[in-house]
Amino acid sequence: xxxxxxxxxxxxxxxxxxxxxxxxxxxxxxxxxxxxxxxxxxxxxxxxxxxxxxxxxxxxxxxxxxxxxxxxxxxxxxxxxxxxxxxxxxxxxxxxxxxxxxxxxxxxxxxxxxxxxxxxxxxxxxxxxxxxxxxxxxxxxxxxxxxxxxxxxxxxxxxxxxxxxxxxxxxxxxxxxxxxxxxxxxxxxxxxxxxxxxxxxxxxxxxxxxxxxxxxxxxxxxxxxxxxxxxxxxxxxxxxxxxxxxxxxxxxxxxxxxxxxxxxxxxxxxxxxxxxxxxxxxxxxxxxxxxxxxxxxxxxxxxxxxxxxxxxxxxxxxxxxxxxxxxxxxxxxxxxxxxxxxxxxxxxxxxxxxxxxxxxxxxxxxxxxxxx
Amino acid sequence: xxxxxxxxxxxxxxxxxxxxxxxxxxxxxxxxxxxxxxxxxxxxxxxxxxxxxxxxxxxxxxxxxxxxxxxxxxxxxxxxxxxxxxxxxxxxxxxxxxxxxxxxxxxxxxxxxxxxxxxxxxxxxxxxxxxxxxxxxxxxxxxxxxxxxxxxxxxxxxxxxxxxxxxxxxxxxxxxxxxxxxxxxxxxxxxxxxxxxxxxxxxxxxxxxxxxxxxxxxxxxxxxxxxxxxxxxxxxxxxxxxxxxxxxxxxxxxxxxxxxxxxxxxxxxxxxxxxxxxxxxxxxxxxxxxxxxxxxxxxxxxxxxxxxxxxxxxxxxxxxxxxxxxxxxxxxxxxxxxxxxxxxxxxxxxxxxxxxxxxxxxxxxxxxxxxxxxxxxxxxxxxxxxxxxxxxxxxxxxxxxxxxxxxxxxxxxxxxxxxxxxxxxxxxxxxxxxxxxxxxxxxxxxxxxxxxxxxxxxxxxxxxxxxxxxxxxxxxx
Numbered sequence: 061x062x063x064x065x066x067x068x069x070x071x072x073x074x075x076x077x078x079x080x081x082x083x084x085x086x087x088x089x090x091x092x093x094x095x096x097x098x099x100x101x102x103x104x105x106x107x108x109x110x111x112x113x114x115x116x117x118x119x120x121x122x123x124x125x126x127x128x129x130x131x132x133x134x135x136x137x138x139x140x141x142x143x144x145x146x147x148x149x150x151x152x153x154x155x156x157x158x159x160x161x162x163x164x165x166x167x168x169x170x171x172x173x174x175x176x177x178x179x180x181x182x183x184x185x186x187x188x189x190x191x192x193x194x195x196x197x198x199x200x201x202x203x204x205x206x207x208x209x210x211x212x213x214x215x216x217x218x219x220x221x222x223x224x225x226x227x228x229x230x231x232x233x234x235x236x237x238x239x240x241x242x243x244x245x246x247x248x249x250x251x252x253x254x255x256x257x258x259x260x261x262x263x264x265x266x267x268x269x270x271x272x273x274x275x276x277x278x279x280x281x282x283x284x285x286x287x288x289x290x291x292x293x294x295x296x297x298x299x300x301x302x303x304x305x306x307x308x309x310x311x312x313x314x315x316x317x318x319x320x321x322x323x324x325x326x327x328x329x330x331x332x333x334x335x336x337x338x339x340x341x342x343x344x345x346x347x348x349x350x351x352x353x354x355x356x357x358x359x360x361x362x363x364x365x366x367x368x369x370x371x372x373x374x375x376x377x378x379x380x381x382x383x384x385x386x387x388x389x390x391x392x393x394x395x396x397x398x399x400x401x402x403x404x405x406x407x408x409x410x411x412x413x414x415x416x417x418x419x420x421x422x423x424x425x426x427x428x429x430x431x432x
Numbered sequence: 433x434x435x436x437x438x439x440x441x442x443x444x445x446x447x448x449x450x451x452x453x454x455x456x457x458x459x460x461x462x463x464x465x466x467x468x469x470x471x472x473x474x475x476x477x478x479x480x481x482x483x484x485x486x487x488x489x490x491x492x493x494x495x496x497x498x499x500x501x502x503x504x505x506x507x508x509x510x511x512x513x514x515x516x517x518x519x520x521x522x523x524x525x526x527x528x529x530x531x532x533x534x535x536x537x538x539x540x541x542x543x544x545x546x547x548x549x550x551x552x553x554x555x556x557x558x559x560x561x562x563x564x565x566x567x568x569x570x571x572x573x574x575x576x577x578x579x580x581x582x583x584x585x586x587x588x589x590x591x592x593x594x595x596x597x598x599x600x601x602x603x604x605x606x607x608x609x610x611x612x613x614x615x616x617x618x619x620x621x622x623x624x625x626x627x628x629x630x631x632x633x634x635x636x637x638x639x640x641x642x643x644x645x646x647x648x649x650x651x652x653x654x655x656x657x658x659x660x661x662x663x664x665x666x667x668x669x670x671x672x673x674x675x676x677x678x679x680x681x682x683x684x685x686x687x688x689x690x691x692x693x694x695x696x697x698x699x700x701x702x703x704x705x706x707x708x709x710x711x712x713x714x715x716x717x718x719x720x721x722x723x724x725x726x727x728x729x730x731x732x733x734x735x736x737x738x739x740x741x742x743x744x745x746x747x748x749x750x751x752x753x754x755x756x757x758x759x760x761x762x763x764x765x766x767x768x769x770x771x772x773x774x775x776x777x778x779x780x781x782x783x784x785x786x787x788x789x790x791x792x793x794x795x796x797x798x799x800x801x802x803x804x805x806x807x808x809x810x811x812x813x814x815x816x817x818x819x820x821x822x823x824x825x826x827x828x829x830x831x832x833x834x835x836x837x838x839x840x841x842x843x844x845x846x847x848x849x850x851x852x853x854x855x856x857x858x859x860x861x862x863x864x865x866x867x868x869x870x871x872x873x874x875x876x877x878x879x880x881x882x883x884x885x886x887x888x889x890x891x892x893x894x895x896x897x898x899x900x901x902x903x904x905x906x907x908x909x
Contacts, residue, residue, distance in 0.1 A: 071607060097607075098606055098607020098608065099603070099604060099605070099606045099607060100569075100604065100605035100606045100607040100608030100610070101573070101607055101608060102569055102570065102572055102573040102608075103573060110573065111573065113514070113518070142576075144609065147607050150606075150607075371508075371511050371514070371515075373515075373519060375789065375790070375794060376521075378772065384519075384574070384575075384576060385574065386511065386514050386515050386518050386519045386574045387514070387518060387574055388511050388514045389514070392510075392511075
C-alpha cells in the first residue's frame, strides 16, 4: 500500500467545507495536512466548520506564515470567481514561493472570465511543478463537434440545486456520492468547483460559461460530454450540481435567473431534483409552489429538500441587490424541522442527519429500477 | 363596507390611488371609488353607492378592515446573536472627542445639548483602536466585505492613530474586501494627509454648509473665526495634489432651513471646485437640544421648486447644473425608492415597522473608551443606547430593546398605515431622561407618516411621468 501524499489547501473558505469534510471518504491519494486561509476570512485558528456554523470537525484553519519546513509535498490552490486581483496576486506569489522550494502545486481556477496572463506566466516558470486545472477544454470538444449529437442519457440522474447558492449544495452532492459508492453504486458527478476534481468530479463550468458559444450549442456540448463519460465509465448513477441559484429570487435580486440550472436541466434531463433551501423557507405552501415550478421549469420531480442553516440578510439584499446570509446554529434547523408534518416532499438536514437522505434516495431508486 | 378599510388614499393631478396596507400594494382606482373610500375613512356622512370596482377589489381580498399584525416583533429577534457574532459590516471609531471647530449647532456643544456628551480632550488609545478592529474581525466571518470609519470630534487631530489603524486593518483583513471612511472638517488636510488617504483609498467626506456667509454663521473655529476659507483651501489642496481622489470627495452639508435657500446653494451652483453630485445634504440635528428646527418660507418654497427642477432634469428637460444638490438628492432618493415602494412583503401576523437596523450589525460606533453604540448619531450618555463594549461583547438585552423599539408603541404601530414606511429608530424614542419611551416615540409619528406620504407621492409622480407626459419627454429636442 502506497503512502498518501501530504498536502495543504489554500485559501480555505466556506465553499471548501464540503471538500474538507469529505476528504477522507472521497479520495485516497492525498492526506490533508494543512488548511490555510486568508487572515481576513476570520477563520484562522478556528475549527473549519466554523465557516458554516456547523458542528466541529476537529480540523483547524490556519494562516500560512512561512513555507519553510512545511511537512506537505503539494499545495492545492482553489481560485474562486470572486477572488479580487490583489488576492490573486498574493496567491500566485505564495505558489511561486512554494515552487521555488521545489514543492508541487495544483491550481484549480473557477474564474473563467478573468485575465490569466500571470497564471500562465507562472506555469511556464515552473513547468514541472505547477499544474493548472481543469484540463477538460472546449478545444477538445470542438474537435469532436462533427460527431456530436444530442442524446437522452439513460442512466438515472439526480440534480442538486439551491434556491440560494451556498456550500450545502456541494455537501449534498458529496454526502450522497460517498454513501452510494460505499454501497457499490458507481457514480458520475458533475460539480461547480473545479477543485472537486480531487474527488474525481467533473467540472462543467468551463462549458457552461463559454460565452463565445451559442447557448444551444453549449447544451449539446455538455450532453455530448456527459454521454461520452457514460460510455467510458458506465456509471449506475449521475449526480449533477447546479452552479448557482435555481430561480430568480425577486425583482431586485435576479440570482442568475436560474439560467445555468435551466441549461444543465436541458443537457441532462434529470430524473430527480433535490433542492437546498434556507430553513426559514421550509414551509408547506412554498415547497408546494416550488415543486410545481421545478416540474415545469426542469421537467423533473422535486423529491427531497435539504434545509440549510442560513438566514438571509434582507437589509443587505435591499441595499446591494445581492443575496448574503448569516449561518445560524444547526439547532435552529432541527427545531423548525421537528415542527413540520409529513409532506410529499421530505425535508432533511444532512449536516446533522447524514444518512436519512441517502436511505430515502436509495429506496426511491430501487423502486424506479423495479419499475414500480 | 363594514368598518374603515386599512388603507391610505393618494391623489395626484392625474389619478387616484390607495395603499392597501396589509398587502403593501399601491393600486390605481377610479374617481368614484376614491370618493367612496374617502367617505368611508373620514366618515364624511355622504350617501354614496358602493362602486363595482370596490366590490371587485374586496372580492379579490383587498380593502380589509383589520390589520394583519397581531404582535410587533422584529423578524430577526430570534437570530440577533448570530447576526452580531458573524455578520458585522462596519465599525466607526471615535478617534477623538476633541475638535478644533465649535460649530454652533454641534450636538457636542454644551449650549445645544442636554442629552449628549460634550467636547473633551479624550482620544482613543492605540490599544482600544486595535481591540476594536480585532472585535470586527471576530464578528464578521459571514461578511463579504468590511468597512472601518474614522470619526470625532475632528478625527484628523489623531492622524497618527488613523495611519496605524489603517495599516493594522490591511494586515488583519488581508484577503477580505476592506474599505475606509473618514468624516472630517477639512481644516487639517495637509499634502501628507491627502497622499496617505488617497493611497489607501479612504472615502473622504468634508463638512461644508454653503458659501462663506452661510458656512461661517455656524461653522467656526474655537476662537470664533469663520472656517470657510480654511476648508476651501483644504478642498483645493486635494484637487491640486490628487485630482482623481478629489473626484471621489464627498461634501457633507448641514442645512439650517432658517437660512435662504439660494444663499445655501450658492457655493454649489456654478462653482467648479465642488462636484455638486457629491454633496450629501442633511437638516441640522436638534434631537439633543431643547430647540426646534425653524424653516423659513423662502427655504420651503424654493426647496420644493428645486425638487421640481430636479424632476425635469431627470427627464433631460432642465440643465442639472442649475439645480440645487438638495433637490437633486431628494429626487435621487425617489428614483431609488421606485424599486423599494410596493416591493416589501405584505404585513405578517408577527411583524415590525421598518426603521430600526439590527443595532451593531450593519454598523457599530466605538467611542474613545471602547463602548459600542448603534451609530454615531445616538447619545453616548444614554445607558439604553450602549449595546456593549469591545472587551466584553454585545449586551444582548439592550440590543434587543433597540431592535424592538416599536414594541413600546405596538398598539399604535399595528394600526398605522405607515408601518412599512416608518423611519423611526430608537434614537427618536429617547426622552429627556435619556431612556427610550413610548411617549417620545409617538411624538415623531406624524413626521414619519408625513415623510412616508411624501415618498409615496413622489413615487407615484415618477410612475406617472412616462405614462401621462410621454409626448413631452419624447419631444424634448
